[in-house]
Amino acid sequence: MSLQINDLQVIRGYTRIIDGLDLAPLPAGSVTALIGPNGAGKSTLIHAIAGLLPARGQLSLHGQPLAALSPVARSRLVGLLPQTLPQAAGLTVYELLLGGLLTGGLSRAEAEARIEHYLASLQLTPLAMRPLATLSGGQRQMVALAQLLARQPALLLLDEPNSALDLHWQLALVEAIRNDARERGSIALLALHDLNLALRCCERLIVLDGGQCVADGPPLSVLSPALLAQVYGIHGRVEACSQGRPIFVLDQLVRA
Numbered sequence: 001m002s003l004q005i006n007d008l009q010v011i012r013g014y015t016r017i018i019d020g021l022d023l024a025p026l027p028a029g030s031v032t033a034l035i036g037p038n039g040a041g042k043s044t045l046i047h048a049i050a051g052l053l054p055a056r057g058q059l060s061l062h063g064q065p066l067a068a069l070s071p072v073a074r075s076r077l078v079g080l081l082p083q084t085l086p087q088a089a090g091l092t093v094y095e096l097l098l099g100g101l102l103t104g105g106l107s108r109a110e111a112e113a114r115i116e117h118y119l120a121s122l123q124l125t126p127l128a129m130r131p132l133a134t135l136s137g138g139q140r141q142m143v144a145l146a147q148l149l150a151r152q153p154a155l156l157l158l159d160e161p162n163s164a165l166d167l168h169w170q171l172a173l174v175e176a177i178r179n180d181a182r183e184r185g186s187i188a189l190l191a192l193h194d195l196n197l198a199l200r201c202c203e204r205l206i207v208l209d210g211g212q213c214v215a216d217g218p219p220l221s222v223l224s225p226a227l228l229a230q231v232y233g234i235h236g237r238v239e240a241c242s243q244g245r246p247i248f249v250l251d252q253l254v255r256a
């Protein structure tokens with residue numbers, strides 16, 4: 001049971017952004033970070049897996065080719081937390097979540113139980129009756145996470161999910177993603193710029209650069225000084241903090 005990506009090609013405009021990408025399968029219950037510099041192709045890959053960009057090659061989830069599914073069936077299996085969240089005018093948080101689950105085929109009782117569970121587990125219950133238009137950017141990002149988790153897709157795709165979140169909510173987000181992978185066996189793929197967050201929550205890092213995979217493996221072996229210099233043009237290192245946890249330290253730009 002896994003996500004399989006082989007010989008993937010994605011063209012945007014007239015440019016081949018991803019050209020023949022092969023990755024080792026992403027197994028059920030795993031959390032993987034997709035890292036790399038601006039313009040590397042992270043969002044392109046995530047949107048292609050979600051079915052929002054046309055792609056050629058093999059994209060299969062648990063042996064099922066995603067391209068063979070109807071858009072509705074694909075969106076049940078694959079959930080996306082986008083980089084910018086749509087404004088849903090006039091709705092409260094609760095109405096947004098309820099509408100999504102009822103449309104997905106749940107009974108009202110099941111939908112309400114799920115919403116209460118996920119709002120409580122993410123400590124978002126106080127926001128339930130707030131109109132979406134009154135929420136801050138970070139609050140809206142957490143509501144979108146609640147919406148994603150409540151749908152219980154087999155594959156969770158998150159495009160820079162922490163971009164609007166303070167430190168408390170960044171940790172809450174990664175704990176929620178890890179718990180979901182452990183408890184439901186979901187697969188999570190997160191496009192991230194924050195290497196410390198990637199070290200904290202992911203057992204695997206995939207490094208994209210120019211639409212190619214340039215490194216893939218456990219974070220400590222991937223984040224070598226040589227790779228950081230090659231891909232980001234920085235001198236940096238991973239060290240153990242006083243509690244033994246790995247932390248990324250940024251030293252300086254590589255000067256020619």
Ligand SMILES: Nc1ncnc2c1ncn2[C@@H]1O[C@H](COP(=O)(O)OP(=O)(O)OP(=O)(O)O)[C@@H](O)[C@H]1O
Binds near residue numbers: 013015
């Ligand atoms: N609509 C488009 N038409 C043509 N090229 C595009 C289009 N959208 C994005 N690109 C190009 O595709 C490449 C990959 O972009 P993408 O947004 O996937 O990168 P990214 O790794 O997510 O970057 P960032 O970290 O800046 O969000 C970039 O070179 C970008 O300029």
